[in-house]
Amino acid sequence: MNARRCDIAILGGGLAGGLIALALARYRPELSLLIVEQGDCLGGNHVWSFFATDTDHEATELLAPMIEATWPDYNVHFPRHSRHLATRYSAMTSEKFDTALRAALPEDAILTRQAVKHANETEVMLADGTLVSAGGVIDTRGLRDVSHFTGGWQKFVGRKFKLKAPHGLERPIVMDATVEQIDGYRFMYALPFASDVIFLEDTYYSDSSVLDRPLLEARIDAYLAERGWEVEALINEEHGVLPVVAGGDFAGFWRNGGEDTARAGSRAGLFHSLTSYSVPDAVRFALALAHHGALDGAGLKAFSAKWAKGHWENQSYYRMLSALLFGGAYPEERLRILERFYTMKPQLIERFYSGRSTSYDKFRILAGIPPIPIPRALGTITGFGRQPAPLKFSGV
Structure with missing residues (x-):
């Protein structure tokens, strides 16, 4: 049996795993890392975008090597109106992502074309029989189950x-x-x-x-x-x-997603509940983890579980909006909801995407003439009306 040793093993070389590796390499260079990725390259085949207002200076610096293009503004178009918004917008690509990670990490810290057979908080068994012993393991291999x-x-x-x-x-x-x-x-x-x-x-x-x-x-x-x-x-x-x-049982999701390791990215539910947007949460988590003290197996597990639970609680307002979109609104009414949203102040829109809406923002989004009937919206919010369906992935 082959054997390897590292301080931190990161399962999955996508956005969440790659940003964790970059943050640790920058702020904790004394730690030896190993990224285990099933695909041929890191980052897969993706374009990720974010607004300048999604990230602070530290996060923007971490993301900078992966950016393919940046624009000073953007447009939106709806049947009733178009709008130009002066918020800087950037796009990252998988190619730049892979290049940036390989430049920041030692060659032996990246293992591609290798599947994980099973893992716990300090060990990873790979499909080829290699046993990786680590001070801590964090699983970022994507969302496994949405049934909760x-x-x-x-x-x-x-x-x-x-x-x-x-x-x-x-x-x-x-x-x-x-x-x-x-x-x-x-x-x-x-x-x-x-x-x-x-x-x-x-x-x-x-x-x-x-x-x-x-x-x-x-x-x-x-x-x-x-x-x-x-x-x-x-x-x-x-x-x-x-x-x-739009809702669900977070405790059940956490239990069913595997409690043997720490988790990050969508595997930990770290995404915007309404937009499915992941860049802000991925970079915030990566930096917070890099500045955290205990990075052994138990410490990583405790940190990720607490962070994920806090994120779930902070997303309650956005889940309510998702419930209105998929429960209170019929499919043909969803256009009017988004069209109305994009008439609001640019700062409100910016805070919404970054998941940092103020109390006044939340009031403004719901106030005024609603795109769907008030009784139906109230029924969805109170649980006595039309509700979103349980999620079940049907495949691609």
């Missing part, structure tokens, strides 16, 4: 293209909801990485987790054609199905 949650789904297909001619977009379109509304609330997302390179993502807030990739690819192609954008080459493609959590 209620809500809906955010699902998408994203494609990055090189075009035959410039597209003419000066800034990102974070939401283009002027597209045909199908399968709940639908919008197109566009990132102009270069004058002739664009990333387009067809996204849905849907009651179903079923993702028909060829159908969404065809809709992206139609969006290109409608704008006269001719494709020279498809650079890459990604897809995903993410939970939009």
Whole structure:
């Protein structure tokens, strides 16, 4: 049997695991690390984006090496209005993510193409029979089970293209909801990485987790054609199905997700309950962990469990909004909810995305003329009306 030894073993080399490794390498260089990743490279095949107001100076510095492009502002488009918002917006890519991690870590700290057979707080058994002994183990391998949650789904297909001619977009379109509304609330997302390179993502807030990739690819192609954008080459493609959590049993989720190791990322429920947004929570957790004292197995477990529970409690308002979106609202009404939200003050929108809404923000979001009938909304909030369904992943 092969054997390896390290201070911290990180299971999964995606966003959460990679940021933990970067934070530990920067602030705890005395620790030996090992990232175990099942795929060929770190970060998989993803584009992650965030607003400048999502992160403080320390977090922004940690993310900087992974950023592919930054824009000073962005647009949103709805049937009744369009809006330009002057908030800086950045996008990270898996390629930059992998490069940054390999530059920051010793070569022997990264192990790819290796599955985990089982793990506990101080040991990891790999599929090839290697036993990793660690001072502590943290599992970041993605969300394992959603059966304890209620809500809906955010699902998408994203494609990055090189075009035959410039597209003419000066800034990102974070939401283009002027597209045909199908399968709940639908919008197109566009990132102009270069004058002739664009990333387009067809996204849905849907009651179903079923993702028909060829159908969404065809809709992206139609969006290109409608704008006269001719494709020279498809650079890459990604897809995903993410939970939009409206409620549930967090204690049950934690027990069912595996209590033998510390956890982070979506495996610990660390994402925005309404937007499924993960960058702010991933970088906050990574930095907090790097500055934490006890990083042995027991200390890591206690820290991650406490952090995750606190995050769940802090997300209660956003879960209520998710309940209104997937319980109080019918699918055809979701567009009006998001359209109304984007008429509000830019600072409110910024705090919403970062998960730091003030009490006044929360009041403003719910006040005024609501997009859905008040009796139905109150029924959902009180538990006596239409409720979101239990989540069940149907596959891609």
